[in-house]
Amino acid sequence: MDPIDPIVIPENWTHVLSIDSIFPAPAEETRSLAVDVGCGKGRYLVAVAQKHPEMNFLGIDRMRSRMVKLGRKLTRAGLDHVRLIQVEASYAIRHLLPENSVSVFTVFFPDPWPKRRHHRRRLFRPAFLDDLDRAMKPGAQIHIATDHLDYFESVVPLFEADSRFDSIPAYEPTEDERTEFEHIFAGQGKPIGRASFAKRA
């Protein structure tokens, strides 16, 4: 049997995705869904999917070339519980993911948009927390990492001021889970800000 293309192309981009239908035959019990936002070349996604065959994974990235290369890598590795979607992340989280569907979000090294006039392009804004809250299951977690400490210092208070989320110990990736960008920034000796939050049950 030919391998399934991991890249999901929704029949209708304005409808909520049927998560069960994009993954292989649903298991007897509902699988947890982890979503990697801005998955890039997918080093984290591949490492974590290899360790968790009992979960489903969705990588979101707007860059076509990265999705295509990562799709080939997933097919070669036989990781058929990972799917990719090439789309703007806030659109996907607001409109495509079902309510209460996600157990883990990861957002590693989101574009920092350092210039003040570009800050409105940043992913983490109050409306994005509304979208996350809608998509997350009660108790679901979000793990964030960035080398851009100014961005980091604006993200943490957003969550801390929001009664829908609790601060939890920051997720520390294992060596194999460190992303391509983490390797670049670590090589430059940059400090990395990490934070994790859980949606209140």
Ligand SMILES: C[S@@+](CC[C@H](N)C(=O)[O-])C[C@H]1O[C@@H](n2cnc3c(N)ncnc32)[C@H](O)[C@@H]1O
């Ligand atoms: C700095 S890279 C980090 C990639 C990966 N997470 C890592 O740590 O190596 C940011 C990635 O997020 C994607 N990206 C940035 N903003 C996005 C958005 N609004 N929607 C979807 N993808 C986005 C970019 O295309 C890029 O692949």
